[in-house]
Amino acid sequence: MDDLTTLTMTKVCTAQLLRKLQENIERACMKIKPRKSRSISIIKGKLSDHRFHIGEESIPTVSEKPVKSLVEHLRKEVASGLENIDRTLLPGKLKFWCMQYGLLPRLLYWKGYERKWLGLPRCLSSIGFYGKGMLHLPISSLVEDYKCAKVRLELMLLDLSDPFVAHLGHRQAKAALRHKDIVGQVQEGSSGLGLGASTPMVVQEVRREEEARRCAQAVAQAKQGQWMAWEGVKKLKISWKELWEMETFRASFTIRAAYDVLPSPTNLSQWYAEDPTCPLCPSLATLKHILVGCKTSLTQGHNTLRHNQKCLAAVLESRRTGVNALPPRHPSGSQHHLFIIRSDSRQLGRARDWKLLADLNKKLCFPVEIAATNLRPDLLLWSASLKLVYIIELTVPWEGAVEEAYERKRLRYAELATDVQQQGWNVKVPPVEVGYRGFIATSTSRLLREMGMRGKFHRQAVKDLSVAVEKGSQWLWVKKKDSA
Numbered sequence: 408m409d410d411l412t413t414l415t416m417t418k419v420c421t422a423q424l425l426r427k428l429q430e431n432i433e434r435a436c437m438k439i440k441p442r443k444s445r446s447i448s449i450i451k452g453k454l455s456d457h458r459f460h461i462g463e464e465s466i467p468t469v470s471e472k473p474v475k476s477l478v479e480h481l482r483k484e485v486a487s488g489l490e491n492i493d494r495t496l497l498p499g500k501l502k503f504w505c506m507q508y509g510l511l512p513r514l515l516y517w518k519g520y521e522r523k524w525l526g527l528p529r530c531l532s533s534i535g536f537y538g539k540g541m542l543h544l545p546i547s548s549l550v551e552d553y554k555c556a557k558v559r560l561e562l563m564l565l566d567l568s569d570p571f572v573a574h575l576g577h578r579q580a581k582a583a584l585r586h587k588d589i590v591g592q593v594q595e596g597s598s599g600l601g602l603g604a605s606t607p608m609v610v611q612e613v614r615r616e617e618e619a620r621r622c623a624q625a626v627a628q629a630k631q632g633q634w635m636a637w638e639g640v641k642k643l644k645i646s647w648k649e650l651w652e653m654e655t656f657r658a659s660f661t662i663r664a665a666y667d668v669l670p671s672p673t674n675l676s677q678w679y680a681e682d683p684t685c686p687l688c689p690s691l692a693t694l695k696h697i698l699v700g701c702k703t704s705l706t707q708g709h710n711t712l713r714h715n716q717k718c719l720a721a722v723l724e725s726r727r728t729g730v731n732a733l734p735p736r737h738p739s740g741s742q743h744h745l746f747i748i749r750s751d752s753r754q755l756g757r758a759r760d761w762k763l764l765a766d767l768n769k770k771l772c773f774p775v776e777i778a779a780t781n782l783r784p785d786l787l788l789w790s791a792s793l794k795l796v797y798i799i800e801l802t803v804p805w806e807g808a809v810e811e812a813y814e815r816k817r818l819r820y821a822e823l824a825t826d827v828q829q830q831g832w833n834v835k836v837p838p839v840e841v842g843y844r845g846f847i848a849t850s851t852s853r854l855l856r857e858m859g860m861r862g863k864f865h866r867q868a869v870k871d872l873s874v875a876v877e878k879g880s881q882w883l884w885v886k887k888k889d890s891a
Contacts, residue, residue, distance in 0.1 A: 411428070413425075413428075418448070418457060418459075421459060422459065422460075425459060425460075425461060429461055429462065439461050441460070441461040441462075441464040441465065441466045441467075442464070442467065444461070444466045444467070445466065445467060445468065445469050445472065445474055446458070446459050446466045446467070446468055446469070447468060447469045448468075454470065456468065456470075485510055488509070488510050489506065489510065489520050492505050492506060492509075492510075492520070493520055493523075493524075498655065499523075499524035499525060499526065499655055500524070500525070500650055500651055500653070500655065500658065501651070502520075502524045503521060503524045503525060504647065504651075506520065506521065506524075507545075507546060507547075521536065521546075525658060525659055525662065526655060526656070526658070526659035527659060527662055527663060527668070528663070528668050528670075530668055530678075531631070531662070531663070531666060531668050532624075532625075532628060532631050532666070533548075534621045534624055534625050534628075534631070534632075535631065535662060535665070535666045536548075537551065537621065538618070538621045538622075538625065539618050539642075540621075540622070540625065540634055540635070540642070541634040541637060541640060541642050541643060541665065541806075541846060542634070542642075542643050542645070542661070542662065542665040542666075543642055543643065543644040543645065544645055544650075544662070545645060545646055545647045545650065548617065550617070551613075551614060551617045554613050554617070555610050555613055555614065558609060558610055558613050559610060622635065630666075630667050630668075631666040631667065631668065633667060633807065634665065634666075634806070636807055637806050637807055637809070637846070638809065638810050639809045639810045639813065639840075639848050639849050639850065640806055640809055640842060640846045640847070640848055640849070641846065641847045641848070641849055641852060641869075643665075643845065643846055643847075643873065645661075656881075657877075657878075657881060660877075660881050660884065661844070661845065661877065664694065664844045664880070664884075665844055665846075667694050669694055669884065671692055671693060671694045671697060672684060672685065672686075672691075672692035673691055673692055673693045673694075674694075685697070685701060685703075686887065686888040687701055687703040687704060687887075687888075688701060688702060688703045692887075695805055697883070697884065697887050698805075698843045698844075698880050698883060698884070699804075699805050699843060704883070704887075717765075717767060718871050718872050718875040719785075719786065719799075719801055719839070719872060720763070720765040720767060720786060722855070722860075722868045722871065722872075723763060723786060723788060723799075723858065724763055724765075726755060726858050726859065726860065727755065727761045727762075727763050727788065730755040730756060730758075730759065730761060730859075731759050731760070731761055733756075733759065735759060754795070754857060754858070754859075755858055755859055756859060757790075757793055758790040758792045758793045758795075759792075760790055760791055760792050761788060761789070761790050762788070762789055762790075762791075763786065763787070763788050764786070764787040765785065765786050765787075766783050766784065766785050766786070770783065771783045771784070771787065773787070774787070774789070776791075777789060777796055777827055777830065777832055778823065778826045778827045778830055778832075779826075780823050780826065782819075782820065782823055784798045784799060784800050784820065785799060785800050785801045786799035786800075786801070787799070789832075793833070794831060794832045794833055795832070795833045795834075795835075796827060796832050796833070796834050796835070797834075797835050797836075797837065798820050798823065798824065798827075798834065798835070798836045799837060799838075799839060799854070800816045800819070800820065800836075800838045800839070801838075801839050801840075801841070802816055802838060802839070802840045802841075803840070803841055803842070803843060803876055803879075804840055804842065804843070805842070805843055806842035806843065806844060806846050809840045809842060809848045812838070812840050813838050813840060813848070813850055816836075816838035817836060817838055820836045821836070824836050837850065837853070837854045837857070838850060839851040839854050841872050841873065841876045842876070843876070843880050844877065844880060845873040845874065845876050845877030845880070846873070847869050847872060847873055851869070851872065852865070852869060855868050855869065
């Protein structure tokens with residue numbers, strides 16, 4: 408031991424203590440080095456310049472020679488590294504990648520560069536960066552990584568005889584695991600009994616607790632926590648590859664739109680006391696009003712841009728032509744029957760005469776051989792040999808109203824479905840929804856799987872639909888002040 412800290416109540420006691428320490432240390436053939444020591448005197452709550460002495464040499468005060476700290480040195484080093492990255496000519500996304508994988512392990516002090524590089528406002532909560540909610544960015548939290556690293560270290564030391572080491576901060580995570588063992592496996596959604604019943608690791612439980620803490624904070628945020636109330640919407644996970652392929656403005660628009668921190672007139676009114684009314688109508692120009700509810704924009708046909716995207720029709724048409732080009736199905740009971748069923752796609756694989764109509768460039772006329780109606784669904788897919796018809800209606804609602812839009816479309820075509828059944832056809836009415844900000848509804852994913860799209864084909868189709876609608880909303884945002 409070569410360091411010693413003393414604390415006394417008076418100057419006289421400190422002087423006497425230093426004199427006694429010097430005598431004892433000299434008897435042990437050691438020596439105190441005053442120039443490497445520091446002193447601080449606080450009198451009535453104020454810093455004093457009083458000096459203490461070791462023999463003839465005085466001890467410097469903390470204000471004269473501050474104590475060198477490894478943490479302070481690291482802060483300066485990291486701050487310098489952030490400034491050096493910021494001065495480079497790299498794109499903002501690549502700067503962010505350099506910080507994530509270059510400086511994050513040592514990062515102890517943030518200066519807001521991450522928001523600057525992604526073109527985001529300072530008011531965006533950290534939940535938007537590190538949360539695993541509806542929008543999942545490829546960014547990890549320093550606090551979460553630090554806790555997980557400490558828990559891993561503690562788990563390595565559990566077998567030691569020292570009781571203090573064996574009962575450190577991982578007790579909360581272990582207690583949560585014991586509670587889960589008592590409660591049992593709770594199934595979520597429509598998954599089967601026993602799905603996902605494997606015992607989680609303690610480190611994973613730490614991450615779950617951090618995510619639960621972030622979700623609790625998001626519930627208390629009236630604006631940036633609105634995504635907590637979304638139902639029937641799939642999470643949007645963005646990888647580093649996808650983030651790099653995004654244009655800078657699109658990445659910024661995606662994140663800001665998800666948490667409603669775009670500079671809409673109502674937000675600007677809250678931030679800078681500007682006029683909150685819509686440039687096209689006298690209503691309050693919230694983000695929802697601009698993207699969904701502006702009647703002037705709707706009459707001008709702007710809001711139909713996302714709805715008329717040909718992406719879903721192109722996906723189903725590609726699947727239909729691929730199935731129709733397959734060899735004819737073998738009769739039931741043949742040797743190749745099982746092989747053909749596995750190679751085909753669910754419902755579509757049962758026939759080779761599928762037809763598709765889309766209400767895009769010209770008015771869709773419902774086939775008379777199926778039913779007589781004036782309704783015009785967005786997509787109509789049918790097979791005469793199976794007497795099976797899909798009435799597909801695409802809706803682009805606000806993410807908070809996805810379930811409502813689903814039920815509304817089902818009720819709209821309920822009477823038509825009854826008429827089709829009376830004509831001897833089997834009918835399915837699967838409404839599909841894609842949110843205004845590019846979030847895919849579970850109904851859309853379910854339809855694609857029913858059409859036989861699996862794995863990377865399913866992921867690519869979901870991504871294409873999301874990007875198509877998101878670009879339409881981005882275009883509408885840019886043109887929000889245009890009257891024509």
